[in-house]
Amino acid sequence: xxxxxxxxxxxxxxxxxxxxxxxxxxxxxxxxxxxxxxxxxxxxxxxxxxxxxxxxxxxxxxxxxxxxxxxxxxxxxxxxxxxxxxxxxxxxxxxxxxxxxxxxxxxxxxxxxxxxxxxxxxxxxxxxxxxxxxxxxxxxxxxxxxxxxxxxxxxxxxxxxxxxxxxxxxxxxxxxxxxxxxxxxxxxxxxxxxxxxxxxxxxxxxxxxxxxxxxxxxxxxxxxxxxxxxxxxxxxx
Amino acid sequence: xxxxxxxxxxxxxxxxxxxxxxxxxxxxxxxxxxxxxxxxxxxxxxxxxxxxxxxxxxxxxxxxxxxxxxxxxxxxxxxxxxxxxxxxxxxxxxxxxxxxxxxxxxxxxxxxxxxxxxxxxxxxxxxxxxxxxxxxxxxxxxxxxxxxxxxxxxxxxxxxxxxxxxxxxxxxxxxxxxxxxxxxxxxxxxxxxxxxxxxxxxxxxxxxxxxxxxxxxxxxxxxxxxxxxxxxxxxxxxxxxxxxxxxxxxxxxxxxxxxxxxxxxxxxxxxxxxxxxxxxxxxxxxxxxxxxxxxxxxxxxxxxxxxxxxxxxxxxxxxxxxxxxxxxxxxxxxxxxxxxxxxxxxxxxxxxxxxxxxxxxxxxxxxxxxxxxxxxxxxxxxxxxxxxxxxx
Amino acid sequence: xxxxxxxxxxxxxxxxxxxxxxxxxxxxxxxxxxxxxxxxxxxxxxxxxxxxxxxxxxxxxxxxxxxxxxxxxxxxxxxxxxxxxxxxxxxxxxxxxxxxxxxxxxxxxxxxxxxxxxxxxxxxxxxxxxxxxxxxxxxxxxxxxxxxxxxxxxxxxxxxxxxxxxxxxxxxxxxxxxxxxxxxxxxxxxxxxxxxxxxxxxxxxxxxxxxxxxxxxxxxxxxxxxxxxxxxxxxxxxxxxxxxxxxxxxxxxxxxxxxxxxxxxxxxxxxxxxxxxxxxxxxxxxxxxxxxxxxxxxxxxxxxxxxxxxxxxxxxxxxxxx
Numbered sequence: 001x002x003x004x005x006x007x008x009x010x011x012x013x014x015x016x017x018x019x020x021x022x023x024x025x026x027x028x029x030x031x032x033x034x035x036x037x038x039x040x041x042x043x044x045x046x047x048x049x050x051x052x053x054x055x056x057x058x059x060x061x062x063x064x065x066x067x068x069x070x071x072x073x074x075x076x077x078x079x080x081x082x083x084x085x086x087x088x089x090x091x092x093x094x095x096x097x098x099x100x101x102x103x104x105x106x107x108x109x110x111x112x113x114x115x116x117x118x119x120x121x122x123x124x125x126x127x128x129x130x131x132x133x134x135x136x137x138x139x140x141x142x143x144x145x146x147x148x149x150x151x152x153x154x155x156x157x158x159x160x161x162x163x164x165x166x167x168x169x170x171x172x173x174x175x176x177x178x179x180x181x182x183x184x185x186x187x188x189x190x191x192x193x194x195x196x197x198x199x200x201x202x203x204x205x206x207x208x209x210x211x212x213x214x215x216x217x218x219x220x221x222x223x224x225x226x227x228x229x230x231x232x233x234x235x236x237x
Numbered sequence: 238x239x240x241x242x243x244x245x246x247x248x249x250x251x252x253x254x255x256x257x258x259x260x261x262x263x264x265x266x267x268x269x270x271x272x273x274x275x276x277x278x279x280x281x282x283x284x285x286x287x288x289x290x291x292x293x294x295x296x297x298x299x300x301x302x303x304x305x306x307x308x309x310x311x312x313x314x315x316x317x318x319x320x321x322x323x324x325x326x327x328x329x330x331x332x333x334x335x336x337x338x339x340x341x342x343x344x345x346x347x348x349x350x351x352x353x354x355x356x357x358x359x360x361x362x363x364x365x366x367x368x369x370x371x372x373x374x375x376x377x378x379x380x381x382x383x384x385x386x387x388x389x390x391x392x393x394x395x396x397x398x399x400x401x402x403x404x405x406x407x408x409x410x411x412x413x414x415x416x417x418x419x420x421x422x423x424x425x426x427x428x429x430x431x432x433x434x435x436x437x438x439x440x441x442x443x444x445x446x447x448x449x450x451x452x453x454x455x456x457x458x459x460x461x462x463x464x465x466x467x468x469x470x471x472x473x474x475x476x477x478x479x480x481x482x483x484x485x486x487x488x489x490x491x492x493x494x495x496x497x498x499x500x501x502x503x504x505x506x507x508x509x510x511x512x513x514x515x516x517x518x519x520x521x522x523x524x525x526x527x528x529x530x531x532x533x534x535x536x537x538x539x540x541x542x543x544x545x546x547x548x549x550x551x552x553x554x555x556x557x558x559x560x561x562x563x564x565x566x567x568x569x570x571x572x573x574x575x576x577x578x579x580x581x582x583x584x585x586x587x588x589x590x591x592x593x594x595x596x597x598x599x600x601x602x603x604x605x606x607x608x609x610x611x612x613x614x615x616x617x618x619x620x621x622x623x624x625x626x627x628x629x
Numbered sequence: 630x631x632x633x634x635x636x637x638x639x640x641x642x643x644x645x646x647x648x649x650x651x652x653x654x655x656x657x658x659x660x661x662x663x664x665x666x667x668x669x670x671x672x673x674x675x676x677x678x679x680x681x682x683x684x685x686x687x688x689x690x691x692x693x694x695x696x697x698x699x700x701x702x703x704x705x706x707x708x709x710x711x712x713x714x715x716x717x718x719x720x721x722x723x724x725x726x727x728x729x730x731x732x733x734x735x736x737x738x739x740x741x742x743x744x745x746x747x748x749x750x751x752x753x754x755x756x757x758x759x760x761x762x763x764x765x766x767x768x769x770x771x772x773x774x775x776x777x778x779x780x781x782x783x784x785x786x787x788x789x790x791x792x793x794x795x796x797x798x799x800x801x802x803x804x805x806x807x808x809x810x811x812x813x814x815x816x817x818x819x820x821x822x823x824x825x826x827x828x829x830x831x832x833x834x835x836x837x838x839x840x841x842x843x844x845x846x847x848x849x850x851x852x853x854x855x856x857x858x859x860x861x862x863x864x865x866x867x868x869x870x871x872x873x874x875x876x877x878x879x880x881x882x883x884x885x886x887x888x889x890x891x892x893x894x895x896x897x898x899x900x901x902x903x904x905x906x907x908x909x910x911x912x913x914x915x916x917x918x919x920x921x922x923x924x925x926x927x928x929x930x931x932x933x934x935x936x937x938x939x940x941x942x943x944x945x946x947x948x949x950x951x
Contacts, residue, residue, distance in 0.1 A: 110242060111532075
């Protein structure tokens with residue numbers, strides 16, 4: 001349940017250098033996320049929430065500071081290890097879905113499993129399970145490019161779940177969805193929360209403002225966390 | 238297969254990039270086809286030549302004066318017969334006979350049909366000929382090239398030679414030599430020794446050279462030393478010398494060709510490097526996404542490496558197979574002239590299929606090593622794509 | 630000299646070696662950069678660049694190792710076919726000894742392959758660790774390898790450039806033959822004791838490996854390679870050629886003997902290399918190398934079996950020994 005700390009971020013800074021100019025994208029971020037928690041990073045584009053998410057996922061490295069996941073520092077892991085970490089522990093859902101349009105839904109979903117060296121049967125099993133969870137198994141053999149926005153997002157969810165990761169990170173997941181599909185997405189997110197997964201959503205969609213399973217809404221502005229606003233509607237566990 | 242999801246994905250990847258790959262395979266095919274064809278032809282001819290050379294006598298004794306070859310007095314044969322270890326001593330008479338046009342010439346070879354032949358091929362030919370009939374009149378055996386020439390110039394039954402002494406000699410065409418002997422006998426006319434001497438203007442005591450065999454390899458050096466001391470103007474040519482000369486000629490020709498080929502390869506490599514370096518932003522996002530989803534640099538390298546090898550192997554197998562078909566089934570219609578050029582008359586030899594491990598591995602190395610080297614750095618560059626690219 | 634350098638196989642070989650050297654030079658430049666600038670704890674862009682470049686070095690080395698391995702066989706094959714051009718040479722043995730560079734070249738190649746294999750083993754360990762503990766050792770080892778390969782490439786050209794096609798060379802019977810009663814075997818052994826030592830050492834090697842006595846294993850393996858070489862040339866080889874006076878390590882690479890030489894020498898050296906490297910890794914880095922060791926043992930066993938089989942088959946067919 002919600003006891004140990006999953007993600008610890010200490011004094012995180014990230015800056016980009018372009019020529020002589022130094023642009024600080026993240027300034028002194030300190031954050032603790034407990035296992036099984038679902039938090040929302042709220043802010044407009046440019047507030048740094050995407051960069052923070054990337055660093056949490058091990059896709060980007062901080063300029064200074066530490067990121068610990070399950071007690072292990074991930075900010076300076078060599079490529080082999082950080083890739084393994086990403087494949088096993090993280091499921092990412094992107095704003096633009098980021099599917100391979102020329103591949104089928106099933107083929108898209110199996111990609112994170114390929115480096116693990118499993119047999120074709122094991123892979124198929126996991127893929128089917130994921131597609132079912134994301135409510136998209138009826139489109140298993142469809143080419144991803146031909147799916148609707150909502151269906152694509154669900155394939156993306158299936159892909160994010162296929163290796164049963166402990167952490168799900170979503171970057172503006174509903175930005176390209178209509179209201180109907182957004183609600184469906186939130187529904188699935190709720191199910192994932194019930195499964196015990198740690199979820200971080202970076203968004204400025206107001207639909208996330210008052211969800212029962214969201215424990216905190218953290219506003220971000222100009223690279224800093226403004227304050228931690230606990231979600232009043234969350235019943236104490 | 239143990240890693241079949243990987244290979245499944247590999248096939249998908251390969252198919253996705255097929256336009257790029259097919260272009261590369263097409264160029265490779267042309268290069269490989271040319272290279273393989275040339276190598277196949279040259280080694281096949283070399284092989285046939287070697288086979289033919291095997292049948293040459295081990296030693297040939299000639300006479301030189303002032304650096305020029307002159308006819309050998311037939312008494313020299315006696316001196317040779319006395320040496321131990323020598324067999325089938327055969328005085329030979331031969332020379333070039335030029336036809337009216339002065340462009341075409343044939344090799345007139347005189348043979349003592351009564352004697353043991355040191356030339357194994359002649360032996361075979363003689364075994365098949367009805368000698369009694371042949372020796373009854375003034376007859377000749379001709380090679381295919383000769384027979385074709387004679388027919389074309391309306392000499393179907395024989396030919397009247399004009400000897401250097403000014404006399405005319407009419408000779409009947411007895412038989413045409415079989416196709417297999419074409420490599421050496423294409424432009425040959427075989428007649429009895431006395432007739433050859435007449436046609437070539439030599440007296441009865443003169444021969445062109447004396448051939449013999451030395452069955453025991455270890456004796457060769459001894460024999461060569463002994464004979465060289467017989468006469469001051471005597472020159473010995475061994476089969477090994479001839480072999481080596483041909484080997485050098487082929488090496489030389491082959492080497493020059495290979496160097497020219499290398500220049501083509503350099504161009505090819507540059508094209509490759511450029512082609513593979515041209516990574517569109519879509520491919521970067523593509524790889525960036527793989528990396529974001531948990532693929533390590535090693536995994537991407539493995540994928541790209543196998544993709545490259547698929548191209549290499551496909552091009553290699555197809556190129557070599559096509560070349561094999563072209564050379565050994567079709568007979569290499571245009572290219573063969575480069576190698577058989579310089580031969581007097583049009584030669585229609587069949588190319589013997591040679592599939593030599595040395596040639597196959599040489600072709601593979603000269604193609605695959607520069608190829609993979611050229612794409613190593615572009616492939617690495619793309620494999621280390623920052624996974625951040627996926628977020629863009 | 631000209632004819633040699635224009636020989637097809639020589640051109641292909643020298644070209645390949647040159648290309649490999651070019652790639653290695655790039656890797657060398659990068660490695661020097663790594664040694665100078667590496668700071669694993671740093672978050673700077675430069676450090677990440679170096680880590681990425683390290684992957685290029687790895688890729689190049691893996692490629693170079695594969696090709697050098699193939700080129701060794703190709704080299705021997707090329708030399709063998711050159712025996713037609715070099716007077717007096719009946720097989721590769723004569724051509725190799727055509728000048729002083731030949732044997733040196735062969736020896737260098739074997740050494741280089743060993744160290745490349747070692748580098749790759751170290752690299753695999755290094756990648757699996759979380760902070761690249763071996764990057765310094767790897768880099769210096771690579772620099773050493775690079776220098777040796779530079780020398781080797783130079784000698785490649787020197788060797789082929791100085792093969793005289795006019796001067797006759799000795800063929801294997803002179804080089805390896807037992808002339809004038811002089812004993813070519815080391816330590817004054819005779820054939821019987823040589824064989825006893827051969828099989829004895831094999832048993833020791835197997836035993837040491839299976840009971841994890843690593844130092845004993847390394848010592849025994851090194852000795853075994855040494856003794857095995859002589860055993861093959863002066864005893865087992867004669868059964869391959871079915872001629873008691875034919876002592877030659879190279880003739881068995883020819884077509885007449887079904888190219889079995891490649892298998893014989895291949896299994897011996899690959900097995901020994903793998904065995905030595907796995908022991909070094911286990912002793913130095915405390916890494917479990919069970920699988921590599923098993924492969925090494927299997928290869929060595931195939932080697933011993935192959936040699937013994939030739940003798941056994943001959944005896945069964947003829948009822949006597951040579």
